[in-house]
Amino acid sequence: MAHPAMYNITSDDTGAANTNDPKNSTVRKGRPRSTKSKNAILKATNSLLLHKSVQELSIEAIAKKAKVGKTTIYRWWPNKTAVVMDALINQPGMQTAMPTPKSNTEAVSMQLEKLIRLLQSKNGETIAQLFSEAQASEESQEIFEDSFLGPLMDAIEFSVTEGQKTGEFRKSLDSKTAVDILCGPIFFRLMAHPSDFNDHFQGDYPKEALKLISA
Amino acid sequence: MAHPAMYNITSDDTGAANTNDPKNSTVRKGRPRSTKSKNAILKATNSLLLHKSVQELSIEAIAKKAKVGKTTIYRWWPNKTAVVMDALINQPGMQTAMPTPKSNTEAVSMQLEKLIRLLQSKNGETIAQLFSEAQASEESQEIFEDSFLGPLMDAIEFSVTEGQKTGEFRKSLDSKTAVDILCGPIFFRLMAHPSDFNDHFQGDYPKEALKLISA
Amino acid sequence: MAHPAMYNITSDDTGAANTNDPKNSTVRKGRPRSTKSKNAILKATNSLLLHKSVQELSIEAIAKKAKVGKTTIYRWWPNKTAVVMDALINQPGMQTAMPTPKSNTEAVSMQLEKLIRLLQSKNGETIAQLFSEAQASEESQEIFEDSFLGPLMDAIEFSVTEGQKTGEFRKSLDSKTAVDILCGPIFFRLMAHPSDFNDHFQGDYPKEALKLISA
Amino acid sequence: MAHPAMYNITSDDTGAANTNDPKNSTVRKGRPRSTKSKNAILKATNSLLLHKSVQELSIEAIAKKAKVGKTTIYRWWPNKTAVVMDALINQPGMQTAMPTPKSNTEAVSMQLEKLIRLLQSKNGETIAQLFSEAQASEESQEIFEDSFLGPLMDAIEFSVTEGQKTGEFRKSLDSKTAVDILCGPIFFRLMAHPSDFNDHFQGDYPKEALKLISA
DNA sequence: GGGTAACCGAGACGGTACGTCTAGTCTTTAA
DNA sequence: TTAAAGACTAGACGTACCGTCTCGGTTACCC
Numbered sequence: 001m002a003h004p005a006m007y008n009i010t011s012d013d014t015g016a017a018n019t020n021d022p023k024n025s026t027v028r029k030g031r032p033r034s035t036k037s038k039n040a041i042l043k044a045t046n047s048l049l050l051h052k053s054v055q056e057l058s059i060e061a062i063a064k065k066a067k068v069g070k071t072t073i074y075r076w077w078p079n080k081t082a083v084v085m086d087a088l089i090n091q092p093g094m095q096t097a098m099p100t101p102k103s104n105t106e107a108v109s110m111q112l113e114k115l116i117r118l119l120q121s122k123n124g125e126t127i128a129q130l131f132s133e134a135q136a137s138e139e140s141q142e143i144f145e146d147s148f149l150g151p152l153m154d155a156i157e158f159s160v161t162e163g164q165k166t167g168e169f170r171k172s173l174d175s176k177t178a179v180d181i182l183c184g185p186i187f188f189r190l191m192a193h194p195s196d197f198n199d200h201f202q203g204d205y206p207k208e209a210l211k212l213i214s215a
Numbered sequence: 216m217a218h219p220a221m222y223n224i225t226s227d228d229t230g231a232a233n234t235n236d237p238k239n240s241t242v243r244k245g246r247p248r249s250t251k252s253k254n255a256i257l258k259a260t261n262s263l264l265l266h267k268s269v270q271e272l273s274i275e276a277i278a279k280k281a282k283v284g285k286t287t288i289y290r291w292w293p294n295k296t297a298v299v300m301d302a303l304i305n306q307p308g309m310q311t312a313m314p315t316p317k318s319n320t321e322a323v324s325m326q327l328e329k330l331i332r333l334l335q336s337k338n339g340e341t342i343a344q345l346f347s348e349a350q351a352s353e354e355s356q357e358i359f360e361d362s363f364l365g366p367l368m369d370a371i372e373f374s375v376t377e378g379q380k381t382g383e384f385r386k387s388l389d390s391k392t393a394v395d396i397l398c399g400p401i402f403f404r405l406m407a408h409p410s411d412f413n414d415h416f417q418g419d420y421p422k423e424a425l426k427l428i429s430a
Numbered sequence: 431m432a433h434p435a436m437y438n439i440t441s442d443d444t445g446a447a448n449t450n451d452p453k454n455s456t457v458r459k460g461r462p463r464s465t466k467s468k469n470a471i472l473k474a475t476n477s478l479l480l481h482k483s484v485q486e487l488s489i490e491a492i493a494k495k496a497k498v499g500k501t502t503i504y505r506w507w508p509n510k511t512a513v514v515m516d517a518l519i520n521q522p523g524m525q526t527a528m529p530t531p532k533s534n535t536e537a538v539s540m541q542l543e544k545l546i547r548l549l550q551s552k553n554g555e556t557i558a559q560l561f562s563e564a565q566a567s568e569e570s571q572e573i574f575e576d577s578f579l580g581p582l583m584d585a586i587e588f589s590v591t592e593g594q595k596t597g598e599f600r601k602s603l604d605s606k607t608a609v610d611i612l613c614g615p616i617f618f619r620l621m622a623h624p625s626d627f628n629d630h631f632q633g634d635y636p637k638e639a640l641k642l643i644s645a
Numbered sequence: 646m647a648h649p650a651m652y653n654i655t656s657d658d659t660g661a662a663n664t665n666d667p668k669n670s671t672v673r674k675g676r677p678r679s680t681k682s683k684n685a686i687l688k689a690t691n692s693l694l695l696h697k698s699v700q701e702l703s704i705e706a707i708a709k710k711a712k713v714g715k716t717t718i719y720r721w722w723p724n725k726t727a728v729v730m731d732a733l734i735n736q737p738g739m740q741t742a743m744p745t746p747k748s749n750t751e752a753v754s755m756q757l758e759k760l761i762r763l764l765q766s767k768n769g770e771t772i773a774q775l776f777s778e779a780q781a782s783e784e785s786q787e788i789f790e791d792s793f794l795g796p797l798m799d800a801i802e803f804s805v806t807e808g809q810k811t812g813e814f815r816k817s818l819d820s821k822t823a824v825d826i827l828c829g830p831i832f833f834r835l836m837a838h839p840s841d842f843n844d845h846f847q848g849d850y851p852k853e854a855l856k857l858i859s860a
Numbered sequence: 861g862g863g864t865a866a867c868c869g870a871g872a873c874g875g876t877a878c879g880t881c882t883a884g885t886c887t888t889t890a891a
Numbered sequence: 892t893t894a895a896a897g898a899c900t901a902g903a904c905g906t907a908c909c910g911t912c913t914c915g916g917t918t919a920c921c922c
Contacts, residue, residue: 029866029919030865030866030867030918030919031867055351059908068869071910074910128350129350131347132348134347135270135343135344135406180407187402188395189395191346205392208388243888244888245898246887246888246897246899252898273876273877274879276877282900284898285880286881286901287898289879464894467894483781483782488882489882490882501895502894504885561777561780565773567698575837610834611826614831615822615829618832621779621780674915676870676873676912679872703903704903708874712874715874
């Protein structure tokens with residue numbers, strides 16, 4: 001992963017390296033990355049996503065809208081998926097914290113509900129499209145996994161294994177399979193029947209899903 | 216759906232209209248569709264899919280490989296998804312019949328096993344890519360739904376509702392949700408962790424899945 | 431020139447062969463040429479020429495407008511130039527006879543006036559475009575020469591040589607050069623400054639031109 | 646005339662704008678036009694014209710031969726006519742200067758001879774084809790007029806009016822008509838009887854033509 | 861304060877593929 | 892045999908983006 005900024009989620013790439021610590025081994029010479037340009041790019045991307053699908057989006061259009069050179073985009077993100085991923089994550093109200101749960105059952109339930117809520121928003125469509133982009137290229141796959149799917153699944157898997165230890169969930173299930181059983185139907189419905197997604201999944205599914213894995 | 220051949224699956228479009236029945240109101244005038252070209256196109260598509268993803272595939276490349284004019288492709292299929300879908304379905308050994316099951320439980324089990332087997336082959340990747348293409352355009356979505364996903368899901372849903380009537384499966388589950396619960400994890404793993412797909416899903420999943428919906 | 435109808439001007443190709451004389455050695459078997467189609471093609475061509483240039487015109491468009499198969503056109507005319515040439519000539523009021531002139535001077539004058547009148551009509555533009563088409567292909571060149579330019583120039587050349595014999599025109603000029611001198615400026619202005627064509631050429635030019643060659 | 650380079654003849658478009666004058670309001674941003682590509686395109690065009698007519702020539706073929714993207718051609722020239730015109734003019738030995746004439750009669754004679762010499766070369770055919778292209782489209786017409794025909798005719802017209810003032814040429818002729826009379830026959834023979842062009846026109850015509858307008 | 865280095869915008873570059881168009885040919889049924 | 896209909900191969904059209912490059916300029920750090 002040679003890209004300098006690694007398109008990672010929350011870090012403020014800019015300026016961080018140019019601290020006043022003269023011993024910092026990663027002192028950056030030259031003109032620092034422009035926060036203005038970065039923000040313009042992410043903002044333009046989000047704006048374009050309101051009317052276009054990820055697939056319809058072009059780097060060229062983003063650059064034009066953001067009044068930025070194409071090279072500036074390519075310098076910091078390896079491909080479209082990375083830009084969109086970053087734009088998505090940097091939306092306001094994206095990193096809402098969860099209240100600490102009382103049990104692992106409650107934890108999983110809350111996590112599923114959060115996921116469903118996320119996918120029901122306008123962003124749901126975009127995420128489905130990113131998931132799709134990921135099928136086309138190894139590189140996009142990795143980004144989607146690292147930035148979105150991985151953390152999400154890891155958190156759920158953690159709660160599941162914990163719940164298995166406490167006896168809340170049955171141990172016969174492989175924890176990874178359990179996560180597939182919990183999350184699979186959600187993504188599947190999102191992608192296969194997007195119009196039905198909101199209808200039935202609202203409050204019902206998490207409860208139902210928990211039954212599937214509870215002891 | 217204005218396309219003449221409607222990219223439908225098994226029908227032999229050619230010659231069928233020019234029967235000996237002179238009263239046939241749909242007598243086709245003009246030169247009939249060339250079976251040779253049709254086959255060349257489907258064959259070329261399958262051949263190219265061995266080394267390329269659906270997204271990398273281009274109509275131009277298919278036309279070149281099949282020694283066919285681009286217009287001939289555009290005349291009969293509305294887009295790439297349709298061509299690939301058709302090519303996939305017209306592969307040898309694609310329409311294998313299933314033995315009649317003894318119970319609805321067995322029926323669902325067999326259907327899931329068949330699906331998993333299908334997705335484990337080289338075609339699995341292609342299907343995942345078609346599913347992805349479907350996210351990008353309404354038109355592709357429709358084709359994928361009509362030609363692949365719809366029939367498959369309908370068959371499973373039928374077995375599920377039958378099983379609910381006989382008491383094999385619990386009635387608390389909406390039949391559509393049940394299908395999502397059965398199929399979702401399969402597709403999810405295929406797309407999210409393709410490398411793990413073969414490992415764990417072989418024989419285990421269908422049994423496990425059945426537990427989820429059985430009474 | 432293997433084309434059966436030879437796209438020649440005035441002959442009524444149709445029916446002529448299928449006379450009632452059974453001993454006619456050139457009896458045509460099979461379905462006779464359709465006069466209806468022929469007329470439809472020529473009419474469609476003329477109609478399309480009202481809004482399009484010869485270059486913009488396509489065989490396909492003519493066939494469609496005339497409700498005729500493309501093959502029917504290709505069977506009887508070798509190319510677009512031939513069709514347009516034929517359509518032009520078969521327009522009503524195209525073969526107006528000239529009154530017999532009193533002198534060769536008058537003959538040439540009348541011929542030039544007729545030519546100018548012809549080129550001033552809507553057909554003038556079309557003729558310029560046919561002249562242009564002729565530059566692109568040998569075949570079109572031949573058709574334009576045989577059907578339009580040749581006869582016209584021959585007639586003028588005849589009058590010129592006659593006039594040279596009678597002493598009306600000076601003999602120092604090669605008769606072919608004389609024709610170039612008489613006609614060249616007309617065509618040149620038509621093609622180089624079409625907008626100025628009508629203005630100055632109306633009645634002036636023939637008189638002026640005659641001075642150039644008169645003894 | 647929105648095209649940046651205006652396909653004009655002799656100017657060296659490249660770099661010219663980036664002079665050392667810092668106040669130059671037309672500072673060129675971005676990567677400058679590639680002289681290499683420009684030359685490759687013109688060279689390829691000339692090379693292809695040796696074996697093809699202008700009409701047979703395709704932008705695609707030029708791009709391929711010049712190893713250049715099609716867009717690079719479309720960026721700088723509005724159409725095929727413009728490219729060919731530019732290629733023609735940028736040939737070596739195209740802008741040969743004329744010796745200063747002693748009289749207007751001599752001037753016109755020299756101009757006509759130069760024109761005939763030009764049209765007798767391989768370029769003659771190409772020019773006839775460009776003249777033809779110009780009949781088909783308004784845009785091409787303008788380019789041909791501005792780049793070739795206009796300057797040529799203006800120069801001759803100037804000599805004619807001068808000659809009329811000095812009494813060398815008769816004043817009864819409108820100067821524009823005079824130019825048509827001088828040049829028309831040349832172009833007419835070139836286009837109507839290209840095979841006869843070289844034979845008769847060599848040295849005879851200019852003298853003959855001058856008689857037509859001399860006092 | 862001059863030098864060096866990485867950044868920035870703008871936009872041209874070689875390419876690939878798009879979906880449309882037309883050419884001229886071929887293959888069928890009907891007249 | 893010709894006509895009509897329309898499918899066929901072939902290939903150019905002009906456009907849109909791709910990811911790279913090449914300019915003139917800017918903004919930091921370093922000596």
